[in-house]
Amino acid sequence: MNQEHKENGWEKELVEKLAFAAVNEQRKARRWGIFFKMLTFTYLIAILAIAMYPRFKTEMSHGEKKHAAIIDVQGVIAENEAANADAIIEGLRKAVKDDSTQGIILNINSPGGSPVQSAYVYDEIRRLKEKHPDMPIYSVVSDICASGGYYIASASDKIYVNQASIIGSIGVIMNGFGFVNVLDKLGVERRLLTAGSHKAMLDPFSPVKESEAQHMQSLLNQVHRQFIDAVKTGRGDRLAESPEMFSGLVWTGTEGVKLGLADDFGSVDSVAKDVLGVEDKVNFTPQERFLERLVGKFGASFGHALGTTARTLMLQ
Template sequence: MDFSRLLPARLRRRRAPRVAVIRLQGAIGAVRPGAQGLSDAALEPVIERAFRKSRPVAVALIVNSPGGSPVQSSLIAARIRRLADETQVPVHAFVEDVAASGGYWLACAADDIWADATSVVGSIGVISAGFGLSELIAKHGVERRVHTAGGSKSFLDPFRPEKPEDIARLTGLLEEMHRVFKAWVTERRGGRLATDADLFTGEIWTGALALRSGLIDGIAHPVPKLKELYGEKVRLIPYGQRRSLLRRFGAEAGAALGAETAGALAQAVEERALWARYGL
């Protein structure tokens, strides 16, 4: 006889295994006032609660990110790994539309990675983009005046022509970031990565192709996969960031916030450009 049926419903629910679910949605970067995105500071309380509250049997990451800051990607992923090791809780990542660049960096914090067959995965590379406005201001008769103490303080000034030495220095910085990114993926994915292809060129793949190269572990969606792993009665407990006032009340309320609104709009434009790279 199953005596658990005699328990009150409240106590019976406690017997069901719990999986904490963290949604990692959006571009990754240091968050400006009035804006919202993925940063270590913003996610710290979310990740801490997910691992430590109610003793979950696992943590699931729902990743939907086109990437962003390598530093913030590294900090967030390191926090997830530290807490996973401290609590001995396994971590599973599930890719929605995109886990590219920094988004894939976050996914690699998990013990295994699952995706839809049509998800976009990869972009293991580093990019620096900007604009050169020297000819524009010259055309309009604008004189650029810059005074520095230190020869590199005007490094890559967009209002001056590019210097070969600046380009060489930037290339060195990007290559070092790329080296760290590759080392992280290799550490986390280990022998699962295919050895007959260069996976670190910045190329992207669908989930089905990423599976062949070992970038993910299988084609699966969160609910059925977590039920397969932890039973039909598994309870999924969502954890997420609190929305800012601007997000809650819309542009009308945000317009009154002045500089904060400008920061939010600037971040929205940057994030839109990141998503557009993947046709989203």
């Protein structure tokens, strides 16, 4: 009987040891899990802090000292891009409201983009100039200022370029592809049903209808006319007009100055110092777009890590 009791006691002791070992391993794993979740949390906070730093620095830089307000117009001008009308207009309005702003510099490096977005910015610049006639607004071109980029620049008081800058492209484009012959060679039949005789206008798998092509060309001509009128209004008598000026051609900065498409040579630094007479520059380009993309990308993992960490701590 004693022998059986000893055997049972040994087995029970072994089971208890194994159970305690398993519990200890679970606790260790849980602690490491908490550590890595907190590390992820800290990493995300650091990323957000880095992203917010330029805006924080800009806001903290505003003071009594006069400065040039910089607004970037970089890349393609489109609603879902960094260079969108809402962001540029927001920067313009904040710069004007700042009492220490000596003048505004649009830092442009853009091949163009949406005529609508460009027109929004153009109209806002004209409105601000009318409301605040003593606030100079200059455009400074680095590599390229073409199409929609030049649409925006033409609203400013003066345009400064580098000798090698590319400027111009006063035109409108609509492009696409046609695959009708490819389908014929492959023996593929195109089946298309529409309600509305022009609903499939410019369908790439159907032959082009002359009436539809003429209609679209008429639309392009109207937008082109609006573009030309805006440039003429903004540049006035400075333009040395010629048939090629509004044909979509581009020129170097040197040629652009001769044609009246630009006024002089300069950089952001030289315009701030030599034209506006200030040493300090403050960037008013809104940072929210970047933060929104960042939060959208990390938001799910951040929330999951935070929620899991909280639940784990509650179970301790």
